[in-house]
Amino acid sequence: MAATFILRTDKTEGDATLFVRIQSRTPKINIRVSTGLEVDIEAWNKSLTSAKALTAFRKEEGKGKGKELYQKLDAISALIDSLIAEGIELTTEIVKSRMNDIVYAEQIEAEKKRQQEEAERLAAEQATNLNGFIEQYINECETGKRKKKGGTLNISPGTIKSYKGFKAQFDLYQTERFKVIDFDDVTVEFYNDFRSFLEDKKYSPNTVARMIKILKTICYAAENLKLIDASNIRTGFEVVYRDVDNVYLTEERIQQLYDLDLSNRPAWDKVRDVFVVGCLTGQRVSDYKRINAKMIVRLTDGHDYIKLKQEKTGNIVYIPLDDRVKAIIDKNGGAMPKVHDQKINDYIKDIGEHLKWTETVAIEEQKGSMEYTANKRFCDMLKTHTCRRSLATNMYKAGSSLSSIMAITGHANEQQLKTYLKLNEAEKSMLAMKDKYFTKLKVAK
Template identity: 70%
Template sequence: MAVSFFIRNKKAKIATLFARIRSKAKDIDIKASTLLEVDVLAWEKSQESAIKRKNYRNDKNNKDFFNKLDLIEKTLNNILDSDTNVTNELVNKRIYEIVYAEQIAAEKERAEAEAKALEEEQATNFNGFIAQFIHECETGKRKKKGGTTNISPGTIKSYKGFQSQFKAYQETRLKVIDFEDLTIEFYNDFRLFLTDKEYSPNTIARMVKICKTICYAAEQLKLMDAANVRFGFDVIYKDVDNVYLTEERIQELYEYDLSNRPAWEKIKDVFVVGCLTGQRVSDYKRINAKMIVTLTDGNKYIKLKQEKTGNIVYIPLDYRVAAILDKYNGALPKVYDQKINDHIKEIGEALGWTEIVELDEQRGAMEYTAKKRFCDLLKTHTCRRSLATNMYKAGASLSSIMAITGHSSEQQLKTYLKLDESEKSMIAAKESYFTKLRIAK
């Protein structure tokens, strides 16, 4: 195994030097730019003999060049000697870090200085406070309400999404919104702005909710009075008719033989675990055998600390979840959320789950009824809805379902119970009033 250097364009006067990383044992042959330029004629002459190479290296004008080149060679050889998976991306990344080390260090120093200044300087306007709020979330200075848990990357991303939309709103309306401008008039106009951009009602509701969260944080620092926000900024969610998998379909999916499609099989297995545990995708993807505990009732449970809320839940260990974990030596295969969303639709289609489902949808101010295939509505969140709905159909109380899913309120949980009218009626028939009657068979 070795690292060598060469010039591709020998006809040029000045050319970029390239590195070649080879290892027959590991079947590696990668060519990458060193990002360093050389005088072609001088370089080619230096390669004619050991003495010329030595003289070329000892030239004081080449000192910085060879310091970087030597470090590139040493670093790449160390990577080859290690168990690291050597890729083009990794090689290019390491070279960039070496060649631009001074610039990277300067940028890091500048960013740290800005961050320190941001921490020391209390924001005095709403836009500044939004930036400060997000920065404190990113650094861990600001924790989840009433706890010591850091705010999740997903939540921080949603805060940045609000910041972007709020900035766009101000640019469109040609005005700057400060604390005193957060009135009911602003609320109505901001919702109109988002509606005109054809965002869904739930996206608009999420933006309003984030705005309220940031305002409450500002109020705690006595930067504003959030009375208008508290009593006038209604967060209006619209119930979305999402589908769920029945117990029968979960079993059908579990038994579906995809051994000839390894990528699909991994996604199928992770999805089944999600349907049988009722967690968010960020949680059910990381379930592993180390989380299994036995409680005083003698049964096995999955003890899981939810990433978003920090809550600890105990999920009864379904035999199918145990079998899937055993299949992968105790740890689920790593799959990306988008791959799950893409392939679970294809798997559903292959299983024949193609019946048409009618959905009430809204984009901007336009409401309409959409017709889609059942399989095309499957996504990572379907799992969470499936467990909640199946537990409810089986007669579980809302509090019992919440103990598993970790929902903070019954109202929030109810949005996950996806029953059609016939299913609701069959559940109602089990209530004490109807059990006293003789229902016709």
């Protein structure tokens, strides 16, 4: 057993938090993590004096007693042994996250029961007004009653979070406008006023567009139940996404990043490995972070591919296996290093600065109705989504067709994909030079 439980306090009475200490020689682990479980200090210390005392403590029933406590501690020990056996690299964050399912099992179960009861109540009493339907719609997404288009996959947690964000803004709009919006009030006049409300809050154009898109999605669902005629919404509620000026890594910079010696910076090294894999596979961060050796398959053309089911869409894509991706997978024991998205966003900027990717880039930005040009360093614009843009752009520069790129990235249509192609005017002109028309001309060198 790799886990032992300790108190880290000088007090001799009262309650204190138990910590789990995880020690292992192979693999090498030595970390301490708070379990979040409180224990009576005197009773705990007494239980450690002998095997008989420990047995007695483990049998004590009642809230805060040893029997209930050790049920959780034994489950935590078994969990840690299982994680080590699976070869998962343990960090404080991973252990804490997985322990919470045990420590707060009762609360989690109670919340699930509450959601189920709420879903049953809403199902029994179909909402007939817009605010009630929005609440019901989100609840059905959370409980799995409402599925993605196609009817087999659950709505992703990220999408549900977006729905809740929309509901919060919709509620605030009604509060500030001193009115309650029902189905009959969803007119073009409302659309224009709701957009103005969001723009006054200084939300970006794409945030406003996302809010309008969610509203339309919910109204279409209500239309299926004949609660609203959504014809005016279908034609009059324009969803206007702005092409965001984001940078991408060229093939040369991806190779420079891959070749960088970070053996003395293990945190940077993990982020670099994950980021390079992202740039060479073109997936969303939720997908490229979980790429592993088990996903590698050989197709009938004799080449190796990564077979991946995309988390957001459920689509299966086959990504040609780059040698650098294979090397990174092997280097990390058959999987990606465990690192949080925010750490990737933070450290990749530092790594970019270390590589002197500090040239100034002029970016057109908009907050609310105000448009302006912001000058930013290239390295400061790097983030998890840069990877997806990098592969799409590099494939396009290399002459790949949009359909070929879509086969890898999983984009639903060319219009979506085109927003990812981040070429400046000079790069676009150099691509045009390769066109058959220009190859017929005599161009000065």
